[in-house]
Amino acid sequence: MTGAVTPFIKICGLRTPEIVDTCVALGVDAVGFVFAPKSPRYIAPADARVLVSRIPPSVEAVGVFQSEPVDSIVAELAQAGIGTAQLHGDYSRDDVAALEAAGLRVIRARSVSSFVSEEPVPGRVLIDGDHPGSGAEFPAALLAGRALPEGWILAGGLTPENVARRVREFGASGVDVSSGVESERGVKSAALIEAFVAAARASG
Numbered sequence: 001m002t003g004a005v006t007p008f009i010k011i012c013g014l015r016t017p018e019i020v021d022t023c024v025a026l027g028v029d030a031v032g033f034v035f036a037p038k039s040p041r042y043i044a045p046a047d048a049r050v051l052v053s054r055i056p057p058s059v060e061a062v063g064v065f066q067s068e069p070v071d072s073i074v075a076e077l078a079q080a081g082i083g084t085a086q087l088h089g090d091y092s093r094d095d096v097a098a099l100e101a102a103g104l105r106v107i108r109a110r111s112v113s114s115f116v117s118e119e120p121v122p123g124r125v126l127i128d129g130d131h132p133g134s135g136a137e138f139p140a141a142l143l144a145g146r147a148l149p150e151g152w153i154l155a156g157g158l159t160p161e162n163v164a165r166r167v168r169e170f171g172a173s174g175v176d177v178s179s180g181v182e183s184e185r186g187v188k189s190a191a192l193i194e195a196f197v198a199a200a201r202a203s204g
């Protein structure tokens with residue numbers, strides 16, 4: 001017995017009922033819906049609501065935002081029926097507090113560059129490469145010797161092939177993937193999601 005813990009697994013950028021059902025059947029911890037209008041994975045909040053209705057309470061539904069004002073985030077999440085906001089971009093402590101005061105949970109995404117150069121932020125932290133949703137990895141050396149927040153989630157260029165190694169390399173408590181489980185940009189693959197989840201679980 002190793003005592004190792006299976007990482008928290010989030011699959012991001014869902015847009016179809018089939019892929020939602022695949023994620024639920026695999027027992028992932030969280031699924032993400034991208035509300036950043038320029039993303040190839042963008043889904044309108046009303047369309048996301050239909051997909052969210054298929055998700056049991058045991059799976060956390062997350063709305064992903066990039067530089068969207070707090071008021072819009074609150075409105076869009078209410079429309080989609082989602083209780084967690086994942087924030088990419090420049091959000092202050094007051095922004096996070098306002099979202100929490102609105103009854104939302106927050107995942108604060110930090111680009112690896114801002115994580116190493118700026119003040120720590122409170123709450124659940126996700127560390128990503130500098131280009132969210134691009135599928136690009138960042139070097140482990142960038143975080144070497146850094147104090148990493150409890151329960152932090154690793155993102156950025158994860159794939160079924162590299163996820164176990166990356167989790168061990170970084171000591172991450174969770175993983176989030178989008179590009180690495182797509183057959184083409186913006187199109188999720190059930191087979192790749194299954195392979196990713198198996199590989200992530202094998203890292204624990």
Ligand SMILES: O=C(O)c1ccccc1N[C@@H]1O[C@H](COP(=O)(O)O)[C@@H](O)[C@H]1O
Pocket residue numbers: 012013032034036039040041064065066088109126128131132133134135136155156157158176177178179180
């Ligand atoms: O997926 C997107 O298109 C996206 C757009 C804007 C902000 C965040 C986005 N996704 C998040 O990006 C990371 C890493 O994704 P990848 O696996 O490297 O493609 C992940 O946290 C997604 O939730």
